[in-house]
Amino acid sequence: MCITCNNTECRGTLLHMAECTSSKTIKKSCYSKTLQFPLGSQKDIIYNIFGCMKSEDCRPFNETATLSNGQYAEIALQCCNKVMCNRYVKKVADKNDRPLNGMQCPGCLSINAKESCSSETMVRCHGEENHCVSYTGQLKTPRTSSSTVSFKGCATKYLCDLLTGASKDGTDILAPQNATEAECSCAEFPAKT
Structure with a gap:
């Protein structure tokens, strides 16, 4: 069950x-x-x-x-694989529980965006986030479609592939729609001064 x-x-x-x-x-x-x-x-x-x-x-x-x-x-x-073992919703990990990995990416977030947000800050990547994502478009969940959002930041390869359309695995819970920008690149370590 x-x-x-x-x-x-x-x-x-x-x-x-x-x-x-x-x-x-x-x-x-x-x-x-x-x-x-x-x-x-x-x-x-x-x-x-x-x-x-x-x-x-x-x-x-x-x-x-x-x-x-x-x-x-x-x-x-x-x-x-046990009876009703899936009854608990996974708690989203606290950012402080995800270790920094030393990489960084340009970061921004804009809701109701008409165009790509401009990245004025660098975001520090956590855990397995080794890609920089840049996305402008709608995000569809099983019951809603968001207004157009634009964001840039660090992401895992899987999440990058999902948002750019390189993978269909997971589109039952999150799917890109009407994207005008969907790009991923490798995250980088900051230059030492």
Whole structure:
């Protein structure tokens, strides 16, 4: 049995239980996907999906992006194989719990953007963030489409691939739409003076 839910608030009456039956040839796992994406002074996009999938397709990940002004984005998938083991929403990691890796990228964030935001600051990259992302367009979740956003910052390769369209893995929870700019490059270590 797995918890199923597809909503911004997966709690209480929104949670349902579903059989997640494995057969001799197909093993199944419970999963939970979590998305958190900043929208400046507006409330962050937070979305959760709980369900059941083939075990071979359930490959856990935790991908992040660090934007300007301490803004932080995360998309994660967790898999488990016990009854209702996916009932807890993964808590988004605190920025202070993600170690700096020494790399940096230009950073900015603009909501309701008409054009690409200009990067006046450098953002320090955390953990596995080894790419610089530059994106202008809408972001679609299962229930909403954002207004046009423009951001630059550090990102993991997976999140870069998702935003640039190089990967379709994860587009069920976050998909780029009407992008006028979607680029990734390697993050760099700052020049020593």
